[in-house]
Amino acid sequence: MSNLQLEIKQMIIETLDLEDIEPNDIVDDEPLFVEGLGLDSIDALEIGLALQKRYGIKLKADSEDTREHFASINALAVLIESQRAI
Amino acid sequence: MANATVVDGVSRLLRFKLQSWNAFAPGLDSQSAWREWLLHPSDLPSELGKTSLKQIPPMLRRRFTPLGRCAAGAALPILEGVDAIPGVFASRHGDTPLTLSLLEGIASGEPMSPTGFSLAVHNALSGLLSIARKDVSEVTAIAATENLIPNALIEAATQLQESSSVLCVIYDVPLPELYQPYSDSVDFPCAVAMILTRDEGDDFVVQREESLNDTAQSDGFSGLLRVLCGLESSVSFGSASSYWRVSRG
Numbered sequence: 001m002s003n004l005q006l007e008i009k010q011m012i013i014e015t016l017d018l019e020d021i022e023p024n025d026i027v028d029d030e031p032l033f034v035e036g037l038g039l040d041s042i043d044a045l046e047i048g049l050a051l052q053k054r055y056g057i058k059l060k061a062d063s064e065d066t067r068e069h070f071a072s073i074n075a076l077a078v079l080i081e082s083q084r085a086i
Numbered sequence: 087m088a089n090a091t092v093v094d095g096v097s098r099l100l101r102f103k104l105q106s107w108n109a110f111a112p113g114l115d116s117q118s119a120w121r122e123w124l125l126h127p128s129d130l131p132s133e134l135g136k137t138s139l140k141q142i143p144p145m146l147r148r149r150f151t152p153l154g155r156c157a158a159g160a161a162l163p164i165l166e167g168v169d170a171i172p173g174v175f176a177s178r179h180g181d182t183p184l185t186l187s188l189l190e191g192i193a194s195g196e197p198m199s200p201t202g203f204s205l206a207v208h209n210a211l212s213g214l215l216s217i218a219r220k221d222v223s224e225v226t227a228i229a230a231t232e233n234l235i236p237n238a239l240i241e242a243a244t245q246l247q248e249s250s251s252v253l254c255v256i257y258d259v260p261l262p263e264l265y266q267p268y269s270d271s272v273d274f275p276c277a278v279a280m281i282l283t284r285d286e287g288d289d290f291v292v293q294r295e296e297s298l299n300d301t302a303q304s305d306g307f308s309g310l311l312r313v314l315c316g317l318e319s320s321v322s323f324g325s326a327s328s329y330w331r332v333s334r335g
Contacts, residue, residue: 016148017148018145018148019144020144038145039145042201042204045200045201046199046200046201049199053197
């Protein structure tokens, strides 16, 4: 697990009040929503806001790209890396 | 009887049966604990403290604010084994600690939490319980500045025309300090849950009265609980506009 992946997991746990979950419980390439971690649509909005606050990333709620970015921890890491590269 | 039960063709008296009840406050989570506390009252903490809510899956449990945990703590034990039941959810002030934190966020220019916003509506708690219990029965969320308890019971008892049983949950937490000079509220988090039915349980009556009974309670919750615990046979509620009595029938 890279530092960025760990950072994202900590952000998600903190933002979404996932009290009973440790970073190690979240698998890098597993789905975050519905299956896997089991987050819901309100969580998606909350993560979107956290990405904006912490990394300055603005996402369109209805775009297909956003769905892909939110697929897993790894996908979020790719998104954040790509924004940093700009 | 001093009050006519029918005035101008309109009945001033509503009967229902109480199948079960439960109440929740910090340290008080059983009927016997409530009875003991009512007989020997002591100050209760203004904060809810830890609650388990083990009936709710963890991913959903995190959405319950102290107000919601208090109300759910009262309601869930009497809902065990109940598949589907319509609900009346009544709170005078609603989740003011949450709405105040959202307003403070706006004031300091922070973007608003979508979760916080979604939970700030008056029917948020009934929605969470509906999801948790997979119960799609209709819910009604009410607020009343005055006479919250009789109004909630009237709403629930009226719904017995449509359903054979109705859940009625009445709950409040203390107002944040900022609001306290402007309104009164409970001294401690408190919730009462009752299942009203057409034909199962103890007889109860809600009735409108012409004047305030001497035994009128300013603190509605403990007055109602004294009746539920069998320490009194009736409790009166009054405001500038109307007077009500809830009694065992």
